[in-house]
């Protein structure tokens with residue numbers, strides 16, 4: 001890494017706990033050797049993946065209007081956007097809500113398992129780079145907000161019951177926020193480099 005003070009490029013090996021690395025040239029603080037356990041982000045990743053599966057398997061909203069019952073699901077939302085003539089919006093929904101979360105979580109779980117086993121392959125490093133690129137593309141929280149707005153507005157016209165998927169999606173959003181705060185990419189890089 002480059003020193004934040006003088007830009008000197010230095011390679012920092014894995015640091016034991018409670019040791020700090022300082023710049024060779026100017027003595028500026030570079031990083032602390034707080035090796036966080038990778039078990040916590042790994043467990044949260046599994047939980048988030050299960051919640052994501054549940055969010056896709058059940059209805060988001062159940063609408064009752066004039067005796068007929070309509071189920072709104074995530075795949076149903078994609079179909080509805082296509083049939084309304086908004087394929088681009090459907091593509092954005094697929095990318096940010098349907099594809100990005102499982103690609104991110106699946107890749108992350110693979111990388112974290114490899115890092116924990118200290119048996120690193122070049123693939124794990126490549127996949128971790130892709131996973132980090134994918135992280136900003138998951139936008140389920142924006143989608144959830146949209147569903148909540150729809151729920152409030154539709155309530156005036158029909159009987160709207162929140163489905164199991166809505167709760168799963170809300171729990172998934174919380175799990176993802178917890179995952180991102182508990183995951184220290186540098187700790188993962190250290191573990192991966194240690195296994196090479």
Ligand SMILES: [Zn+2]
Nearest residue numbers: 003006023026
């Ligand atoms: Zn320096």
